[in-house]
Amino acid sequence: MIRSVVFDVGGTMHVSLKDPDRVVAFSVNVLGVLSNGGIPLDVMPEKFYASLQRHAEEYKEWSEQSGRELPGEQIWGDYYLKPYHVDKEKLKPLAEELSFLYDDARVCNIPRPNLLETIRAIHAMGIKTGVISNIISLAFVPTVLKRYGIAEYMSCVVLSSAVGIRKPQPGIFQAAERELGLASSELAYVGDTISRDVIGARNAGWRLMIQIKNPSTEFRDRNVKGSGFVPDYLIDGLDEIPGIISRENKKDEEGIA
Numbered sequence: 001m002i003r004s005v006v007f008d009v010g011g012t013m014h015v016s017l018k019d020p021d022r023v024v025a026f027s028v029n030v031l032g033v034l035s036n037g038g039i040p041l042d043v044m045p046e047k048f049y050a051s052l053q054r055h056a057e058e059y060k061e062w063s064e065q066s067g068r069e070l071p072g073e074q075i076w077g078d079y080y081l082k083p084y085h086v087d088k089e090k091l092k093p094l095a096e097e098l099s100f101l102y103d104d105a106r107v108c109n110i111p112r113p114n115l116l117e118t119i120r121a122i123h124a125m126g127i128k129t130g131v132i133s134n135i136i137s138l139a140f141v142p143t144v145l146k147r148y149g150i151a152e153y154m155s156c157v158v159l160s161s162a163v164g165i166r167k168p169q170p171g172i173f174q175a176a177e178r179e180l181g182l183a184s185s186e187l188a189y190v191g192d193t194i195s196r197d198v199i200g201a202r203n204a205g206w207r208l209m210i211q212i213k214n215p216s217t218e219f220r221d222r223n224v225k226g227s228g229f230v231p232d233y234l235i236d237g238l239d240e241i242p243g244i245i246s247r248e249n250k251k252d253e254e255g256i257a
Helices: 020-036 045-066 072-080 088-104 115-124 140-147 170-180 194-204 215-221 238-254
Strands: 004-007 014-017 108-111 128-133 154-159 187-191 208-212 233-235
Touching (some): 004 154, 020 045, 020 088, 088 140, 187 194, 194 208
Parallel strands (some): 128 154
16 A cells, blocks of 8 residues: 655756746855955856856766765865865855755746645645755755745655665665655656656666656756666656555455455
8 A cells, every 4th residue: 555655856846947947146146255255256147157067967977876965065176166166165054055056946846736735635645745855955955845835734844855765776766765754665756867866766666657748858858768667657747646546446446456
């Protein structure tokens, strides 16, 4: 029986839209935080952002290969701000604010249709909900859960920034199992990528994997297409999930394989 449905956040609970004006504002904010923290950088916002994104992709590639999430000051010092040779001790008190800006202010995050209704419907079925997210900020996910009105429904919130492990490593899923007090056979996961979410849920042996379509993240899966990892369900919208869980639990009750 499925007793909890756990969600990815970026690309699943919300989708992100790029906006050139927002990018400039984000860069100005980051440069301001750095300057106020004793790390002034003499660089134009547009040039700064181009460099930051290039090195952010380097970090993403490293973290996906290693399955690790580094502390914020290392992410910013060794990768995002690599060309500027910033003192990581000075970065330490600034790292979380910078990471929050990166996840919250750099793009426009828009909640998926029926997010609140779906979470409420699952909760009304007596089934727990939770989150597992690859994220460099500690505060961003708790903030958006409150923003979307669903924080009160979450029985676990497991972040790579807190546990130091990234999807698809099974360790981050096992952390959620411990928080929920449930076995892998009782858990369903909802995510938008094969490379992180489908493979991660399979690595952890979770009962059910639901993938929600997201054209903007398909490029992340280019190296795993045809690998044999497929979801149990591929859906268009979050509102399909309560029906899927009901059907799967009914099959379990009736002993249907």
